[in-house]
Amino acid sequence: MTTVAIVYFSGSGHTHLMAQAVAAGASQVEGTKVELLRITGEQIVNGRWQDDRILEQLSQADAIVFGTPTYMGGVAAQFKAFLDAASTAWFTQQWKDKIAGGFTHSSSLSGDKQGTLIYLSINAAQHSMIWVGVGDLPSIYQGKTDGLNRLGSFLGVMGQSAMNLSGGEAMLDSGDRLTAEKYGQRIAQAAQRWSLQPIPALA
Template sequence: MVKIAIVYSSINGHTARLAKAVLEGINSVDGVEGKLITSEVALQRAVLDDLSSNYTAIIFGTPTLMGSPSAKFKEFMESTSGIFIPKLWKNKIAGAFTVGGLRSGSKVNTLTDLAVFAAQQGMVWVPVTVTPTWNLSSQKEEDSLNGCGFFLGVGAQANVDQDGNNAPAEWDLKTAIAYGKRMSEFTKLYEPTYTALKAQDI
């Protein structure tokens, strides 16, 4: 079984809801198993060791706060310096998602921070390939996939007066499901290459 972890932090439940949608997409592919792990739990040494040894892909998720990953998520990022030095996550697949109260809201900066983090770990970044449906006046809102138009990772918008049961909206959740499915298909095909790279220490 190919394993993909989703490490995320969420204060009000929006990122947690998006994480569940990514998980749904991952688990829709036979032979791949996704797991949700909060960034607080991922601070534990045993959890980091499990991620290093047993997962081919790790997807990072955080709300965008003041234009960057949350402090909670940054704590997780900084806790991985022991992974960085021996390059224990080298060649693993990586990707990301974020949520903001605004449609843009500087979310691209959060996704960039996460991509740089993955690069520091030597990981292989997989972007979003959901073509935006251009927000046409003729189309139903629920069909507006990737409506905020992010490509480094999923960038969703959640109304600040709704909790994680009602936001982000359906179209962002569908985008996250599609991204999870792509990550799963990609990782499944890549798995033998990952094993070969590891065996040859490339």
Template sequence: MVKIAIIYHSKYNHTKALADSILEGAQSVENVQVKIFTTEEASKPETLKDLTDNYSGFIFGSPTYFGSPSAGFKEFIESTSSIFATRGWANKLASGFTISASRAGSKENTLIDLVVFAAQHGLTWVPLNLLPGHNSSTTTESNNNASGYFLGIGAQANADQGAEGIRQSDLESGKHLGKRFATFAKLYQPVIEELKL
């Protein structure tokens, strides 16, 4: 069974809600097992070993704090140093998502940081592949990928609300990414096996 993991950090549950929507999309794909981890859980040595030995791909999620991944997510990044050194994640798949209060809010920078993290591990990045949803006089924020990101999901949540303040269209984008990533992981599995060190 192909296994994928969603690994996220969230202080106020916005990133968590987005992670849950990705989980829902990924679970709709047969013969793929998907598990969700907080960065705290994922950083434990035994979990890192399990992720390295048994998983084919990771979807990374962090809120955008001051235009970059949160300190919690960065701690997770740094906990993977020994895997980096032994190329334990090389040729597996990765994708990513972030959320912030502003429509833009410097989210692109967070996504780029996630791509660089993945590239340093030799992970192969799966982009969102949704057209920008809200870029004309006839579109609204209720269209998927309303903020028009390409690398991954750049979602928006109102600063004065909990998970109910997240755009529904972003949660739909989450389901899209989960389903797309799980499908990729299933089809890509022979490549991962072929390229195993």
């Protein structure tokens, strides 16, 4: 059994829907246990994020998928506070060789979401994790502007929908949901492959 942990922040629910889609995809891969771990602003006390239970769950996972809305072209402050606090795991390289991936949601078509994914992948590299990209060709190659990987992101999954100014229920584009679901499958499969490989001893 391999464990895929999805750790994320969501202010108004869109990133939460993406996290659920990644979880649904990962769950479809037999032999996978999925954990959805949502970061909240309340976990930040005196400027420092704290939740030992979540850090313990992450230390046990075979794969960690990071999710955050894009705020001001980058990772949301609440999620960055978590990532900074997780530097305790970095000091001992506790996450080394775990599979890693990332997703983000924002309101503009671009919205500079790439900046968020680049940062998430750098953070994973600092932890010596194995980053997994999307692996699905953009739907434009089937002549469609909707559907699987409609936003044409390879580094991680992007989702986009207009900001809900009236405060109603968050909605996710069906193509972005599909992309996130397939990414969850890919992460779970990568985690199984990676954990099954015997590591040859070095001379």
